[in-house]
Amino acid sequence: MDGRRPAAADERLTVGQVPERFGVTVRTLHHDDVGLLRPSERSAGGYRLCTEDDLLRLPADSAEAMEAAEAARRQIHERFYDLSPELHRALADMCVGDPRFTKTHQDLEPGPAQYVRDAIHAHAAHAARVAG
Known part of the structure; x- marks a missing residue:
């Protein structure tokens, strides 16, 4: 791959941090209706948080x-x-x-x-x- 790493098992990324880490657009990730990225947690402030498992569910056919x-x-x-x-x-x-x-x-x-x-x-x- 290109050196970008998924989140560590205990690391949480906001939906805004995911595109920066993986080189995709925010728009690409905001397709919850088609199941592209479904963050499984929320921060105390209400931010959607992605776990390693969430990131590994991104489509392999992207x-x-x-x-x-x-x-x-x-x-x-x-x-x-x-x-x-x-x-x-x-x-x-x-x-x-x-x-x-x-x-x-x-x-x-x-x-x-x-x-x-x-x-x-x-x-x-x-x-x-x-x-x-």
């Missing part, structure tokens, strides 16, 4: 998530071996399905292993639609 998936795929493709979107999807499944790989990812960044897998799947499905 443009930002798919761009991050493509950047990761391209990095592997350019530095190591040919990596089609389909093979990237299989790697993502392995990283979530094999506890050893999941632990490695969770040790680096707690929480988002399943989200990354879902973003890679969304990107591979998009790439297949575009290609064919």
